[in-house]
Amino acid sequence: xxxxxxxxxxxxxxxxxxxxxxxxxxxxxxxxxxxxxxxxxxxxxxxxxxxxxxxxxxxxxxxxxxxxxxxxxxxxxxxxxxxxxxxxxxxxxxxxxxxxxx
Numbered sequence: 001x002x003x004x005x006x007x008x009x010x011x012x013x014x015x016x017x018x019x020x021x022x023x024x025x026x027x028x029x030x031x032x033x034x035x036x037x038x039x040x041x042x043x044x045x046x047x048x049x050x051x052x053x054x055x056x057x058x059x060x061x062x063x064x065x066x067x068x069x070x071x072x073x074x075x076x077x078x079x080x081x082x083x084x085x086x087x088x089x090x091x092x093x094x095x096x097x098x099x100x101x102x
Contacts, residue, residue, distance in 0.1 A: 023087040025094065035097035045098060050075060 025032075038045040048056035050069065059065050090100070 025088075027093050029094045032094045033091040035092050035095055035099075038098045 048054045059067055
């Protein structure tokens with residue numbers, strides 16, 4: 001039992017030590033610099049669109065799934081929340097600049 005507990009503690013320590021350390025922002029969203037909003041009329045500013053060949057069109061091999069997007073009754077629109085886990089490298093601390101290559 002002691003060996004099992006010790007092994008569990010070691011595994012948790014190793015896993016936690018490999019995790020990145022999140023950066024805590026010290027500026028409120030309201031007081032932070034904000035990048036220029038992208039022009040959503042420009043298809044280059046979209047990760048995926050129905051009329052654009054992109055990663056969303058991928059289907060896992062040997063899955064038996066088919067690309068039936070052209071027959072779909074509705075389109076799904078998903079907005080991923082902003083996620084930063086590292087210290088900002090510019091003035092934009094809460095929202096990344098879409099033109100930032102980093």
